[in-house]
Amino acid sequence: MGNKRHRPEEIVTKLRQVEVLVGQGMARIDAVREVRITEQTYYRWRKQYGGMGTDQLKELKRLQKENERLRKAVSDLTLDKLILAEAAPGKLLSPARRRACIDHVRSQMKVSERRVCRALGQHRSTQRRQPRGRADEKRLVADMIELARQYGRYGYRRIAALLRGAGWQVNDKRIERLWRREGLKVPAKQPKKGRLWLNDGSCVRLRPEYHNHVWSYDFVHCRTDDGKVFRTLNILDEFSRECLAIKVQRKLNSGDVIDALSDLFILRGVPTFIRSDNGPEFVAHAVRDWIKAVGAKAAYIEPGSPWENGYCESFNARFRDELLDGEIFYGLREAQILIEKWRKHYNTKRPHSALGYRPPAPETIVPMDRRPVMH
Structure with missing residues (x-):
């Protein structure tokens, strides 16, 4: 009878045909054979579709x-x-x-x-889609990695500023994407800061408003490779963030403070205020009398409140993080040379976040009154 596969409509039609033939008096087995199916198939179909109409x-x-x-x-x-x-x-x-x-x-x-x-x-x-980088991406990544290797404590924003200074037309987002892709990272150590406030809500802190308005100075301690201690006297202009001088000696006293300030007063003029903590070198009568004699005012911070000298404290942290913690000084002379080299880099090349990622005293900027006049 063949192996034809019947559709449900055809099965119902054949079942109805068998019922009609049986109703006319034909034997069921003969009616099943008449519609060309086996008896087993008939009973299987009747069990599944028996009594079912077209609808x-x-x-x-x-x-x-x-x-x-x-x-x-x-x-x-x-x-x-x-x-x-x-x-x-x-x-x-x-x-x-x-x-x-x-x-x-x-x-x-x-x-x-x-x-x-x-x-x-x-x-x-x-x-x-296969992502394709820009044609200059390999050179950009190479320059970025070289700057990150050279300045290991700089984040991607300062690296981006240095790259723009070198002539690259890039924004911070592109440098951040490449920075993350290359696995570069600077551990963030952000200590909590505080402020000293008076009862009326006003801040005690004196804020700089122009060049030579407020200078600040402080000491930083370090050691050479032989274990001997040396000190640095760091002097800043708080308005421009420029490091005016770093004096490096084994020992520094009030006389050395006066000598360092005297040289700067001759070169740059006398500031209005000089901010410092209450260390013995700064509150010594010789220093206080000398500052008053040259026409400046001493602005001492409150005892136990280093955040009032925040500009100098921040500089000291960058100074220690970017240089002192990463260098081995085999002698005092080597320390003096390397620290002076870093100071010049800090003033002329290092991008400063508070200055819109510009250095405090870039060498490429010529003052308007010193530019040659074209006739």
């Missing part, structure tokens, strides 16, 4: 399709849930992260690229 068959087919659709929807939702669970936790904001996540999911779950892209919201053209 009922259509409704059955509709319910079967709806059931199949719901089963497929549940399966898809379950698979999407498994894909999202396998994906990286958190939001996948960049196409590169989505590409890497999709590759990871496909390797773990053996599902198609189309399915994973749909579940994670990634367009397939974006997934297949």
Whole structure:
């Protein structure tokens, strides 16, 4: 009778035909043979479709399709849930992260690229796109790494400022992306700061308003390789953030403070205020009388309140972090040379965040009154 596969409509038709033949008096076995099926097939069909009309068959087919659709929807939702669970936790904001996540999911779950892209919201053209960097990216990365190696305590913002100073047309976001891609990082150590306030809400701290308005100075201790201590006297102009001088000696007393200030007063003029802490070298009668005699005013901070001398304290921290903690000084003379070299770099090249990432006293800027007049 052949191996033809009958459709449900054909099965119902044959069952009705058998019923008609039986109703006309024909034996059931003969009626089954008349419609060209076996007896076993007849009873199987009758058990599944017996007594069913054409409309009922259509409704059955509709319910079967709806059931199949719901089963497929549940399966898809379950698979999407498994894909999202396998994906990286958190939001996948960049196409590169989505590409890497999709590759990871496909390797773990053996599902198609189309399915994973749909579940994670990634367009397939974006997934297949091979990212190409700019033509100058290799040279830019090389220069960035060289600056990071040379100035190991600088973050990507200062490195970006140095690159722009060298002629690169780049912004901070591009340098940050390359910085992260290359695995460069500077450990952030941000101590908490405080301020000394009066009862009326006003701050005790004297704020600089112009050049030579407020100078500040302080001592920093360090050691040479043989274990002997040396001290540095750091003098700053708080308004321009320029380091005016760093005097390096084994011992520094009030006389050395007067000598350092005298040289600067001759070269730069007398400031209005000189801020310092209450160390014995600064509160000595000789220093106080001399400062008063030259026409300046001493602005001593409150005892135990180093944050009032915040400009100098911040400079000392950068000085120690970027130079003293990373160098071995085999002698006092070597320390004097290297510290003076770093001071010039700090003033003329190092980008300062408080100055819009410009150095305090860049060598490339010529004052307006000193530029040659063209005739």
